[in-house]
Amino acid sequence: MSLVAEDVVVTYGRRLGSGILSRRRTPAAPALDGVGLTLGKGSIVALVGESGSGKSTLARCLVRMQEPGAGRVSVDGTDLTALRGRRLKDFRRRVQMIYQDPYESLIPRQQVRDIVAEGLAIHGVPRAERDERVREALTAVGLTPVESFLDRRPFELSGGQRQRVAIAGSLVLEPAYLIADEPVSMLDVSVRAGVLSLFGELRRTRELGILLITHDLATAVHVADRIVVMHRGRIVEEGPARQVTAEPAHDYTRALLAATPDLGRT
Numbered sequence: 001m002s003l004v005a006e007d008v009v010v011t012y013g014r015r016l017g018s019g020i021l022s023r024r025r026t027p028a029a030p031a032l033d034g035v036g037l038t039l040g041k042g043s044i045v046a047l048v049g050e051s052g053s054g055k056s057t058l059a060r061c062l063v064r065m066q067e068p069g070a071g072r073v074s075v076d077g078t079d080l081t082a083l084r085g086r087r088l089k090d091f092r093r094r095v096q097m098i099y100q101d102p103y104e105s106l107i108p109r110q111q112v113r114d115i116v117a118e119g120l121a122i123h124g125v126p127r128a129e130r131d132e133r134v135r136e137a138l139t140a141v142g143l144t145p146v147e148s149f150l151d152r153r154p155f156e157l158s159g160g161q162r163q164r165v166a167i168a169g170s171l172v173l174e175p176a177y178l179i180a181d182e183p184v185s186m187l188d189v190s191v192r193a194g195v196l197s198l199f200g201e202l203r204r205t206r207e208l209g210i211l212l213i214t215h216d217l218a219t220a221v222h223v224a225d226r227i228v229v230m231h232r233g234r235i236v237e238e239g240p241a242r243q244v245t246a247e248p249a250h251d252y253t254r255a256l257l258a259a260t261p262d263l264g265r266t
């Protein structure tokens with residue numbers, strides 16, 4: 001059981017000049033240049049690299065929001081491009097994306113109960129089951145007592161609580177994989193560790209496979225089993241989290257470490 005990218009290449013066109021010429025595009029350097037990555041169930045892989053290294057592009061390919069120009073992405077052996085109809089819908093349920101800004105991804109006037117239940121309606125879960133599933137998901141993300149959160153709206157929550165609501169909205173669908181794109185970078189430093197620990201707990205208790213995208217090695221090493229380092233569209237290093245941070249093999253990883261004071265010292 002795994003979500004796998006093999007030899008993925010993505011090249012965005014670059015506009016040439018303005019006016020009528022802007023319709024013509026010339027190939028730029030690939031945003032992804034032969035990238036491979038395996039996300040198994042029950043594991044956390046951190047995808048680390050500076051801004052522009054291609055992390056979000058890879059995330060979009062993994063959730064089938066974007067098709068690679070070359071290479072292949074598959075889930076449990078099935079190429080994502082072959083998924084249609086019910087199987088595609090089931091893939092959309094099983095692979096959930098968590099975004100950086102929990103405020104933007106939540107509808108401000110909705111109550112927590114409706115935000116978390118939204119996916120259930122889309123995926124045809126009977127109304128009678130929804131309330132119980134919402135309560136269960138809110139409990140799983142630590143928003144307890146549940147009663148005190150159900151009627152609140154996003155502006156009545158802290159940043160960390162909002163991100164937990166967003167995670168509950170995914171969990172309620174019983175996914176197998178979470179693709180979390182910079183899930184703590186907009187949060188107060190004081191609540192980051194709590195949200196990261198929640199990912200660790202979900203990996204253990206629900207066997208989730210979690211891709212944790214971050215530009216920050218300190219975030220990665222906090223919960224990840226493996227670290228994959230990306231630089232300019234390529235994977236330059238990967239391995240067990242402790243090994244990559246203790247004995248970085250690549251100059252770029254060493255530079256990232258030096259820019260992460262907490263780790264640079266150890």
Ligand SMILES: Nc1ncnc2c1ncn2[C@@H]1O[C@H](COP(=O)(O)OP(=O)(O)OP(=O)(O)O)[C@@H](O)[C@H]1O
Nearest residue numbers: 012013031049050051052053054055056057058215
């Ligand atoms: N829709 C797009 N059109 C054109 N170029 C794009 C597009 N999306 C990304 N790029 C380019 O592709 C490269 C990789 O971008 P990507 O957003 O995947 O990197 P990233 O590591 O996620 O960066 P960040 O942390 O800033 O989100 C960058 O050079 C970026 O400018």
